[in-house]
Amino acid sequence: MDLPAPTLKGYTPHTSIAEKFESIIRLGFANTRMKDFYDIWLLIQQFDFERDELKLIIQQIIKNRGTIVKSxxxxxxxxxxxxxxxxxxxxAFLRDISxxxxxxxxxxLDLRNFFSDLIF
Known part of the structure; x- marks a missing residue:
């Protein structure tokens, strides 16, 4: 077959973290998505993040969604x-993912430490 290569679109690790972080702080105690905590935790262990870029993306997402960030x-x-x-x-989440x-x-605590200079 002579087909063009597929084009895949997805979030960068920076954007993935920022999106999940915004959901975590917006939902607060009502958050049942333990996967978001795990995904961020896994990403920060696997990648080195450019802190200024990540901070900017987090700020943009929070502003665009009108999320209120408590100290x-x-x-x-x-x-x-x-x-x-x-x-x-x-x-239950850990059991589901084995x-x-x-x-x-x-x-x-790892996430709080990671985000401390970015948002708190």
Missing amino acids: SPIAFEEAFYNHSLKQDQWK HKVIPLEQVI
Whole structure:
């Protein structure tokens, strides 16, 4: 077959992180998408990010969506990651993806540290 090569479009890792981060802070405690926490956590371990570019993309997405950013979003607080409901959601997510146990607290603290100079 003589067909042209397919063209694939997708988000850059910077945009993926920014989109997921905005959802996490917008949804707060109502967030049930543990996958977003995991995806960001995995990305920040696999790639080196240009911090200024990431900050700009995060700011643009937050502005475009009218998201209000609190100085300390609930999703990055101990009350979130130690809550029994969030613990259960996290364990169920890890079971679904057959991933070794990694504490939700560790993931969120890693994310809070990663985002600290970008947004907090």
